[in-house]
Amino acid sequence: MSVPRARLLQLMEARCKLFETTFNPEGIRAGNKILRQRLKGPALAGYYPRRIWTMQEFQAEFRDLHLMVDDEKELDRFEHVSLLKARGKGAPKKKSGPPDARKKK
Amino acid sequence: MSMFRAKKFDLGCFTNIKIIRDHSKRKAFEAAEPERQALRYIIRNTTLPLRTRAIAQLQLTQMHCYTRPTQIRNRCVLGGKGRGVLRAFKMSRYNFRMEALAGNLPGVKKASW
Numbered sequence: 001m002s003v004p005r006a007r008l009l010q011l012m013e014a015r016c017k018l019f020e021t022t023f024n025p026e027g028i029r030a031g032n033k034i035l036r037q038r039l040k041g042p043a044l045a046g047y048y049p050r051r052i053w054t055m056q057e058f059q060a061e062f063r064d065l066h067l068m069v070d071d072e073k074e075l076d077r078f079e080h081v082s083l084l085k086a087r088g089k090g091a092p093k094k095k096s097g098p099p100d101a102r103k104k105k
Numbered sequence: 106m107s108m109f110r111a112k113k114f115d116l117g118c119f120t121n122i123k124i125i126r127d128h129s130k131r132k133a134f135e136a137a138e139p140e141r142q143a144l145r146y147i148i149r150n151t152t153l154p155l156r157t158r159a160i161a162q163l164q165l166t167q168m169h170c171y172t173r174p175t176q177i178r179n180r181c182v183l184g185g186k187g188r189g190v191l192r193a194f195k196m197s198r199y200n201f202r203m204e205a206l207a208g209n210l211p212g213v214k215k216a217s218w
Contacts, residue, residue: 028151045135051114
């Protein structure tokens with residue numbers, strides 16, 4: 001027993017209506033597969049872990065409670081710089097005023 | 106391309122310029138993805154006039170290369186390496202080995218048979 005094509009099309013249409021898909025019996029390329037794709041931007045953009053807080057923000061959180069938080073990295077850096085300065089190997093002083101125009105030649 | 110870079114540094118992993126660049130590309134792609142998909146839809150839709158589709162093709166090719174998903178590459182979050190990166194752990198094979206041997210990766214253990 002064969003089913004007429006018109007009847008099958010009716011079935012297809014009803015099915016498309018029911019499952020909210022596009023009814024496209026001729027198989028025309030309407031680009032719907034692009035619309036069906038999910039956006040992958042959020043997953044890709046979340047690949048690298050984001051910075052949650054900086055040390056300054058962390059210290060500020062505890063300032064209201066009158067608690068001091070030591071930034072050990074920063075303290076180590078200060079110590080290193082002070083040692084350099086003691087040996088006379090520190091960074092040069094900032095210039096004051098505009099650069100001399102005549103000197104530049 | 107510095108215009109895509111975050112105004113305020115926002116990475117919490119190992120950082121070098123390649124990681125920053127890749128991160129900027131990821132964010133640029135995320136922002137441009139709906140537009141890209143819309144253009145791709147117009148291009149693939151054969152019921153639209155040929156001229157519209159050609160214009161859409163041109164627009165898509167003229168978008169900035171940072172908004173292109175093929176520019177994105179998975180890099181190691183511990184060392185920034187671009188090759189030999191295990192997708193499931195986001196780590197290069199050497200860093201993965203070191204972390205696994207140190208017991209920092211739950212469920213990973215050295216096999217021997």
